[in-house]
Amino acid sequence: MELTQRSDSSGAQPTQQVSVSSERTQQVGAGTPTVMGAPTRALQMECLLGREMGNAYGGREHLLVEITGTATGMGRRLPLNLCLVIDRSGSMEGEPIDYVKRACGYVVDLLDQNDILSIITFSDSVDVVMPARRVVNKTLIKEHIQRIEIGNTTNLYDGMLVGCQQVSAVMSEQVLTRVLVFTDGEPTSGIKDFASIVQLAADQKARGITITVLGFGPEFNEELLAGIARRSGGNYYYIQRPELIPEVFRRELELLMTVVARNVRLILTLPRFSQVRQVYGAEPSVQGRVVEIPQVDIERGAVVTQLVELDLQMRPPGRYRVAKVALAYDDTITGRLERTEVDAVMEFTQDVSRIPQSIHPRVQNEIEIQQLSRSLERTVMGLKTQQLSAAEVRKELERTMAMLSRQGRLQEAQEIQQALAALGSDTSVVEKTLMGTAYSLEVGKSKQP
Amino acid sequence: MSTFDPHEDLYAILEVPPDASEELIREQYRKLVQQYMWDREKFARLNHAFEVLGDPKRRAEYDMQAAIPRPRPDLSTLSAPPEPDVAPTVIGAKPEELLATQQIADLQRTRMGVRVTCPVCKTETSAVDGYCEECGFALAGAEGVQEIPPLEMPELPTLVDAQGNTVTLRPGVNTVGRLNADVLLPDPSVSRSHARFTVENGVVALEDVGSTNGTFVNGQKLTPQTPVTLSNGAEITFGGMKLTLRLPGAPVADQATGESVAATSAPVPPTLSVSADEAENEPAPADKEAEVVAYWCSEDGIMRVPLSPGMHTIGRRPSNHIVIADPYVSGNHAILLVEPDVVNIEDVGSTNGTLVDDTRLIAHVAAPLPFGVKVQIGQGTYYLEKAESAEEIAGEEVSADAE
Numbered sequence: 001m002e003l004t005q006r007s008d009s010s011g012a013q014p015t016q017q018v019s020v021s022s023e024r025t026q027q028v029g030a031g032t033p034t035v036m037g038a039p040t041r042a043l044q045m046e047c048l049l050g051r052e053m054g055n056a057y058g059g060r061e062h063l064l065v066e067i068t069g070t071a072t073g074m075g076r077r078l079p080l081n082l083c084l085v086i087d088r089s090g091s092m093e094g095e096p097i098d099y100v101k102r103a104c105g106y107v108v109d110l111l112d113q114n115d116i117l118s119i120i121t122f123s124d125s126v127d128v129v130m131p132a133r134r135v136v137n138k139t140l141i142k143e144h145i146q147r148i149e150i151g152n153t154t155n156l157y158d159g160m161l162v163g164c165q166q167v168s169a170v171m172s173e174q175v176l177t178r179v180l181v182f183t184d185g186e187p188t189s190g191i192k193d194f195a196s197i198v199q200l201a202a203d204q205k206a207r208g209i210t211i212t213v214l215g216f217g218p219e220f221n222e223e224l225l226a227g228i229a230r231r232s233g234g235n236y237y238y239i240q241r242p243e244l245i246p247e248v249f250r251r252e253l254e255l256l257m258t259v260v261a262r263n264v265r266l267i268l269t270l271p272r273f274s275q276v277r278q279v280y281g282a283e284p285s286v287q288g289r290v291v292e293i294p295q296v297d298i299e300r301g302a303v304v305t306q307l308v309e310l311d312l313q314m315r316p317p318g319r320y321r322v323a324k325v326a327l328a329y330d331d332t333i334t335g336r337l338e339r340t341e342v343d344a345v346m347e348f349t350q351d352v353s354r355i356p357q358s359i360h361p362r363v364q365n366e367i368e369i370q371q372l373s374r375s376l377e378r379t380v381m382g383l384k385t386q387q388l389s390a391a392e393v394r395k396e397l398e399r400t401m402a403m404l405s406r407q408g409r410l411q412e413a414q415e416i417q418q419a420l421a422a423l424g425s426d427t428s429v430v431e432k433t434l435m436g437t438a439y440s441l442e443v444g445k446s447k448q449p
Numbered sequence: 450m451s452t453f454d455p456h457e458d459l460y461a462i463l464e465v466p467p468d469a470s471e472e473l474i475r476e477q478y479r480k481l482v483q484q485y486m487w488d489r490e491k492f493a494r495l496n497h498a499f500e501v502l503g504d505p506k507r508r509a510e511y512d513m514q515a516a517i518p519r520p521r522p523d524l525s526t527l528s529a530p531p532e533p534d535v536a537p538t539v540i541g542a543k544p545e546e547l548l549a550t551q552q553i554a555d556l557q558r559t560r561m562g563v564r565v566t567c568p569v570c571k572t573e574t575s576a577v578d579g580y581c582e583e584c585g586f587a588l589a590g591a592e593g594v595q596e597i598p599p600l601e602m603p604e605l606p607t608l609v610d611a612q613g614n615t616v617t618l619r620p621g622v623n624t625v626g627r628l629n630a631d632v633l634l635p636d637p638s639v640s641r642s643h644a645r646f647t648v649e650n651g652v653v654a655l656e657d658v659g660s661t662n663g664t665f666v667n668g669q670k671l672t673p674q675t676p677v678t679l680s681n682g683a684e685i686t687f688g689g690m691k692l693t694l695r696l697p698g699a700p701v702a703d704q705a706t707g708e709s710v711a712a713t714s715a716p717v718p719p720t721l722s723v724s725a726d727e728a729e730n731e732p733a734p735a736d737k738e739a740e741v742v743a744y745w746c747s748e749d750g751i752m753r754v755p756l757s758p759g760m761h762t763i764g765r766r767p768s769n770h771i772v773i774a775d776p777y778v779s780g781n782h783a784i785l786l787v788e789p790d791v792v793n794i795e796d797v798g799s800t801n802g803t804l805v806d807d808t809r810l811i812a813h814v815a816a817p818l819p820f821g822v823k824v825q826i827g828q829g830t831y832y833l834e835k836a837e838s839a840e841e842i843a844g845e846e847v848s849a850d851a852e
Binding site: 005022049055056057058059118147230263270271272273274275276277278284285287288289291313314316317318319320321328337339350352357 | 489490493494569570572578580582583584585586587590591597598599600602619620621622629649749775776777801802804825826829830839
C-alpha cells in the first residue's frame with residue numbers, strides 16, 4: 001500500500017501518538033495483595049494504527065504490533081531438547097565434515113545434564129549417532145561424533161523425519177525443542193520434492209516442533225530451506241565457508257538458550273465493520289471473527305513485528321474499537337501461559353478533510369520493509385531466471401540497502417552489502433544471502449536497538 | 450501458583466453462577482474440558498479456574514479478592530436494565546447475615562458487569578470493556594445515547610464498464626489497480642497501483658499515480674501525479690479497461706444482473722469483469738420463474754442471494770455463484786445443494802474450513818443446513834433464510850379468492 005503525499009490544503013496533521021486506549025493485562029500482582037518477587041513477564045506488546053482517524057464511509061488501515069522480549073536477565077534457562085541433523089553426503093568430505101564435527105563438539109560443550117541431545121546423520125539413509133538422551137557423558141558423545149563417516153547421496157526428508165521423531169519422543173512443556181538441520185546440497189534421494197518436504201515441516205510445526213535450517217556452501221537449495229524455515233517458524237542460516245560452521249551453531253544455541261517466550265500467537269478479535277484484508281509474513285488461521293497469527297519463538301531482547309491490513313466498513317461516525325489484539329504465549333520466565341490484550345481504537349468521521357494523508361511513520365516503515373522483503377525475493381527470482389540483468393539487480397540492491405540503512409536495519413543492510421560484493425562473481429552467494437535477508441525481514445524479527 | 454488475578458472472572462470461564470455448588474462446578478469443568486480440549490489456551494484457563502473454584506478454601510479467598518473493582522471508565526451512568534434485587538429483606542435476619550448477602554450481591558454485580566444496548570448495532574452487550582462487543586462502538590462517553598442511526602450513503606458517483614457492471618466510489622480516496630485496490634481491475638494491462646479517484650463534496654478528481662500503460666480521459670492521456678476533475682459521462686481508460694463515470698443525478702443505463710451479487714458482498718469492493726463471457730459470472734437461476742427456496746444472507750445484512758433448486762457455488766473467484774471477496778475464503782470454498790425441501794452445504798476442500806453452528810464441516814461431505822443456523826466462511830457469518838413458498842403465496846391467493 002503506497003501512500004504518496006499530495007498537496008493538502010486542509011492542513012490535517014498526521015497523528016503520532018500510540019493508539020492504545022486501554023490495556024487489559026492479566027498481570028501477576030496487579031491489584032492483589034503484594035506478592036513478593038513476582039517475576040516480570042517475558043513479552044511486552046505495543047500496537048500502532050496507521051491512522052487514528054478513519055473514513056466513516058469505509059477504508060483501509062494498517063495495524064502494527066510490536067512484541068518485545070524482556071531484556072532483563074533470567075535466572076535459569078529452559079532446558080533444551082535438541083536434535084542435530086547432519087548431512088554427510090559425498091560433497092561434505094574434507095573440511096566441511098571436519099568443521100561440522102567440531103561444531104557438534106561445541107554444542108555438546110555448551111549443553112549440560114539438564115539438556116537432551118540427539119544426533120542424526122543422513123546420506124542415502126539415516127544413522128542415529130546419538131539417540132535422544134541427557135548430556136551426561138560428554139566425552140563419549142564426542143567420540144561418537146568423531147566416527148561420523150562420509151556417505152553418498154542426500155536424503156534430506158528422512159533425515160528431517162528421524163530428527164523430529166527423536167525430539168518428539170522426549171518432548172514436554174519443561175523443555176525447549178528444536179531440530180537443527182544442516183545440509184550442503186539439493187536432496188538427491190528419498191522424497192525430494194519441495195511440496196512434500198515443506199509439508200513435513202508444517203506437520204511437525206503442528207506438533208510443536210520447530211526446525212532451524214543451516215545451509216552450507218554454494219549448492220544447497222535456498223528456496224527449499226527458506227520454505228522449511230518459513231513453515232516451521234525457525235531460523236535460516238547461510239554459511240559460506242566451512243570455518244564459519246561452528247560459530248553459526250553456537251549462535252543458534254545462544255538464541256535457544258535465551259528464548260523467553262514460545263508458542264507465541266497474536267489473536268485478533270474483530271467486531272462488525274472490521275475485516276482482515278492481509279496478514280504480512282504469516283499464515284493466519286481464521287475462524288469467523290477470530291484471526292490467530294502464529295509467531296516465532298522470541299528471545300531475550302528480540303523484537304518481532306507483525307503487520308496486518310484491516311478493511312473497515314461503513315459505519316455511523318464515532319469512536320470504535322476496530323480490533324481486540326491479544327498476545328498469548330508460553331512464558332519461560334513465569335512458567336505459565338500468559339495473555340495480554342490491547343484495544344486498537346479509531347475515530348471515524350464523515351468529514352474526509354479531517355483524515356490525515358500520511359500515516360504513522362513506524363507503520364509506514366514496516367509497510368516498506370514488507371515490500372522490500374517481497375521485492376528482494378523477486379530480485380532473487382529475476383536473477384535466477386535471468387530476467388533481470390546484473391546491472392538491474394545491482395541498482396535494486398543498492399536502493400534496498402539504502403532504505404534498510406535508513407531504517408536502522410543494519411544487519412540486513414550488511415547482508416545486502418555482502419550480496420552486492422559477490423554480484424558478478426558468485427551468483428550463489430547472492431541468491432543464498434538474499435533469501436535469508438528476505439526471510440528475516442518478512443518474519444519481522446530484529447534485535448532491540 | 451497461589452496468586453489470583455482478580456480481573457479474571459473464573460466463574461465466567463467455567464460458565465457457572467457465582468453461587469454454584471461444588472458439584473456443578475466439577476460437572477461444568479468436565480464438560481468444558483471435553484469441548485475445548487483442542488484449544489490449548491482455553492484448556493489452560495479452564496484448569497486454572499477449576500484449580501481455584503474446585504477448592505473451597507481457595508474459592509473463598511478468590512471471592513474476597515474478586516470484589517476489588519477493575520480499572521474501568523465509569524460506566525455506571527450508562528443506561529442499563531435495573532439490577533435484580535439479589536438481597537431480599539429477610540425478616541428476623543441478623544445484621545451480619547444481611548451484610549454477607551449484600552456483599553455477595555455486590556460481587557455479582559461487579560462480576561457480571563453492566564449490560565447495555567449498543568446505540569449503533571442495537572445488540573445487547575457487556576459494557577465491561579467500554580466498547581460494544583459486537584460492533585466496537587465506544588460506549589464510554591456515549592452515556593444516555595439511545596440510538597445512533599446508520600450512516601446515510603449520499604448519492605455517490607459510480608463507474609460503469611462495457612458490460613454494465615458498476616462500482617460505487619465512496620467519499621475520500623479510491624485507489625485503482627490490479628491488486629488490493631478499491632476499484633479492482635484484474636487485467637494485466639492495469640498496474641498494481643494505477644490511479645486514484647478522490648471524491649469530495651460531489652466533485653470527482655482522478656490522478657494517475659505512475660501507471661505503466663497510462664490513464665486516459667476522453668482519449669486524452671493524463672500526466673502522472675496531476676489530478677483532473679471529471680464530469681458526468683467521462684470515459685476513462687486504465688490500460689486496456691474502459692469505464693464511464695456517472696455522477697449522481699445523471700441518468701443511469703440498464704444494469705446487468707450479472708455482477709450485482711459480487712457488488713453487494715460486503716468486505717472488498719466489487720470486481721469489474723473483464724472477460725466478455727458473462728455467462729460464467731451469472732449467479733445461478735436469477736430468473737423470476739424459478740422458485741426461490743431460500744435466501745443466502747450475510748449477518749451484516751448486506752448480502753441476500755436468492756437460491757432456487759440446483760447447485761450454487763461459493764468462493765472467492767468471480768466464477769462462483771456467490772462471490773465472497775475475502776482473502777480467507779478459498780477460490781472455490783463450498784457449495785449449496787438446494788432442493789425444494791432441504792438445503793445441503795458442502796465444503797469443497799477450503800483452506801480455512803466452513804463452520805456450521807461452530808462445528809467445522811468435514812470436507813466433501815454434504816450436511817443439511819437448517820434455516821437460521823450460523824455458517825462461518827472466512828471472516829463472514831451467514832445463514833439461510835426461508836423464502837415464502839409458492840404454496841404459501843398461492844394459499845393466500847386461494848384463500849383471498851375464496852373470500
